[in-house]
Structure formats: C-alpha cells, structure tokens
Amino acid sequence: MSVQVEFTEFVTGRSHALLRFAYLLTGDRHLAEDLVQEALVRAHRRWTGIVGEEGPEPYVRKTMLRVYLSWRRRRSFAERPVAEMPEHSTADAAGRIAEADAMWGLLRTLNRAPRAVVVLRYYEDLPDAEIARLLGCAESTVRVHAFHALKKLRAVIQEVHGTDRAAVPAPGGRR
Structure with a gap:
C-alpha cells in the first residue's frame, strides 16, 4: 500500500476522533480544525517514519498537544463575535x-x-x-x-x- 493511501485512510478513519480531541483542548471548532490540520501536515511529512507498532495516532496526538501548548496567546483567540451583547x-x-x-x-x-x-x-x-x-x-x-x-x-x-x-x-x- 502506498504512503498516500495509508495517510488518506488514517485521516478518513481517525479525523473525527482527532477533531474531538482538538475541540476539547481549544474549546473552539475553528481552532480545533486548525490544530488537526497543522498536526496532520507535520505527520504527513514524516509518515514513513511514524508508522510502526503503535500506529500513527499517538504521534499525531502528541503533535497536536505540542502545537496547542506552544501556540502564543493572541488577542484574536480571546475575542468572540456575538450577535447581541449579553446582559450582565x-x-x-x-x-x-x-x-x-x-x-x-x-x-x-x-x-x-x-x-x-x-x-x-x-x-x-x-x-x-x-x-x-x-x-x-x-x-x-x-x-x-x-x-x-x-x-x-x-x-x-x-x-x-x-x-x-x-x-x-x-x-x-x-x-
């Protein structure tokens, strides 16, 4: 099986679980999608080296954690647009x-x-x-x-x- 087919099967089969994990970390669907995408890009670059006994998922999750923990707090991450201002x-x-x-x-x-x-x-x-x-x-x-x-x-x-x-x-x- 080719590297591209293996990677595609992994993404297809595990993307929902990875997105759930990322959402639990970030609390934001868009940031979670960015986090999964960044981790999968990094995993794709090293795919032949990470596919082993445990499979690629532990590597991808660890990559997600490291990316998440290293993200710099930006003001835009804390801002949340709302349709109406809530009453306090x-x-x-x-x-x-x-x-x-x-x-x-x-x-x-x-x-x-x-x-x-x-x-x-x-x-x-x-x-x-x-x-x-x-x-x-x-x-x-x-x-x-x-x-x-x-x-x-x-x-x-x-x-x-x-x-x-x-x-x-x-x-x-x-x-």
Whole structure:
C-alpha cells in the first residue's frame, strides 16, 4: 500500500476522533480544525517514519498537544463575535453555567498545560503515565497540574453556585 493511501485512510478513519480531541483542548471548532490540520501536515511529512507498532495516532496526538501548548496567546483567540451583547446579571451567569456547555467555559479558565491534563485524563481517559509521556513531563507534574486544575474548577463552581466544595465530584469519578 502506498504512503498516500495509508495517510488518506488514517485521516478518513481517525479525523473525527482527532477533531474531538482538538475541540476539547481549544474549546473552539475553528481552532480545533486548525490544530488537526497543522498536526496532520507535520505527520504527513514524516509518515514513513511514524508508522510502526503503535500506529500513527499517538504521534499525531502528541503533535497536536505540542502545537496547542506552544501556540502564543493572541488577542484574536480571546475575542468572540456575538450577535447581541449579553446582559450582565448574576442570574444569567448562574443559568449559563447550569447549561450543557458550562464545562467549556470552565475549561477555558485553565492554562494550556492543566487544560491538556484535564482533557487527557477525564475525556480521553488516559492514565497519568501516558499523559506524562505525551506531554514530555514527569507523572508527578501531571498530578500537580490535575490537582491545581480541579482546585480551580471547584473554586469557580463554588463561587457561582455557592456549593460546598466536597459536594462537587471530580470528573470521571477520580478525586
């Protein structure tokens, strides 16, 4: 099978999962598409060297993480166009957090590395050792990122809802 056919089959078969992973990291569909595209371009350049026992997906995911973590914060990334200006009230804020997309807003409060750890741990269900390997850090660093990320998320939830911290479960059943 040719390199081009292998690459095309990989993209066709795994692009949905890669896009989901990228969206969980970025919280923005357009940025997620850019992230997947950048990682696939880099993978295509090295395709013959990365196809091995594990397959190309771990390489592509690691590339996505590295690109995501290295993106410089640009003002345009933080700007979000809206049709109408929202009214500012405490009731509206509490209502929005109660909606289904509240977690994305909470995830956006995290810095890049802790957000990557939360996504990998609770959405991709990877063990700390695999997360450490992907991020190129120690397992203890992964645990520290997770600890601080969950602490921050719990504080935001407690502030908005006035909920007792102990009553806020950790995602995926982990504490």
